[in-house]
Amino acid sequence: GENVEQHPSTLSVQEGDSAVIKCTYSDSASNYFPWYKQELGKRPQLIIDIRSNVGEKKDQRIAVTLNKTAKHFSLHITETQPEDSAVYFCAAPNTGNQFYFGTGTSLTVIP
Amino acid sequence: KAGVTQTPRYLIKTRGQQVTLSCSPISGHRSVSWYQQTPGQGLQFLFEYFSETQRNKGNFPGRFSGRQFSNSRSEMNVSTLELGDSALYLCASSLLTGNEQFFGPGTRLTVL
Numbered sequence: 001g002e003n004v005e006q007h008p009s010t011l012s013v014q015e016g017d018s019a020v021i022k023c024t025y026s027d028s029a030s031n032y033f034p035w036y037k038q039e040l041g042k043r044p045q046l047i048i049d050i051r052s053n054v055g056e057k058k059d060q061r062i063a064v065t066l067n068k069t070a071k072h073f074s075l076h077i078t079e080t081q082p083e084d085s086a087v088y089f090c091a092a093p094n095t096g097n098q099f100y101f102g103t104g105t106s107l108t109v110i111p
Numbered sequence: 112k113a114g115v116t117q118t119p120r121y122l123i124k125t126r127g128q129q130v131t132l133s134c135s136p137i138s139g140h141r142s143v144s145w146y147q148q149t150p151g152q153g154l155q156f157l158f159e160y161f162s163e164t165q166r167n168k169g170n171f172p173g174r175f176s177g178r179q180f181s182n183s184r185s186e187m188n189v190s191t192l193e194l195g196d197s198a199l200y201l202c203a204s205s206l207l208t209g210n211e212q213f214f215g216p217g218t219r220l221t222v223l
Contacts, residue, residue, distance in 0.1 A: 032209045034212070042216075043216050044154070046211050046212070093209050095166075096161065096208055097159050097209070098156050098166075098169070101146075101154040104154075
């Protein structure tokens with residue numbers, strides 16, 4: 001089955017700086033990689049995703065890059081704001097809609 | 112469109128009891144997945160149902176079971192509750208396989 005590792009587990013940045021979170025996966029057949037943001041007491045919400053046929057995808061201040069050869073993908077948040085503070089999870093699929101999640105990164109943006 | 116809903120939102124049970132949680136997916140979504148979220152283990156996949164059939168199952172004991180009805184609503188059941196079953200149980204629905212999953216607010220289960 002799939003194995004997803006996520007680093008770092010905690011990350012503190014100054015407001016306005018960039019944040020990068022990295023995930024590695026093991027199954028070379030995986031072809032869809034979502035990133036979720038979970039604020040305290042709330043449900044995980046998809047913030048960006050990427051399919052294996054592209055190397056990068058951007059949505060305003062958020063971007064995801066994928067390196068299929070190295071089997072890793074990264075979340076990049078630029079110009080961080082206090083409301084970006086949350087736990088971020090990466091995920092990779094097994095079969096069907098069975099997803100393996102990383103252990104999460106707690107991001108704190110210091111005003 | 113209404114989002115994914117889960118009931119109840121909070122539950123307190125004692126060891127040995129059983130519990131049933133309910134999930135209503137987004138209209139038109141036929142895939143419903145269940146996850147257990149704990150501080151130590153993160154989000155762990157329990158099972159997925161698609162068109163009333165269990166399509167995938169995670170590595171959980173047989174005390175954890177589920178089903179899906181013809182309207183795509185899903186229930187999960189945990190029998191003989193243990194202290195370690197205390198967690199947030201999330202369900203997620205999806206329109207297509209290998210596509211975005213929409214999570215419900217979760218059911219917070221506390222086992223005393």
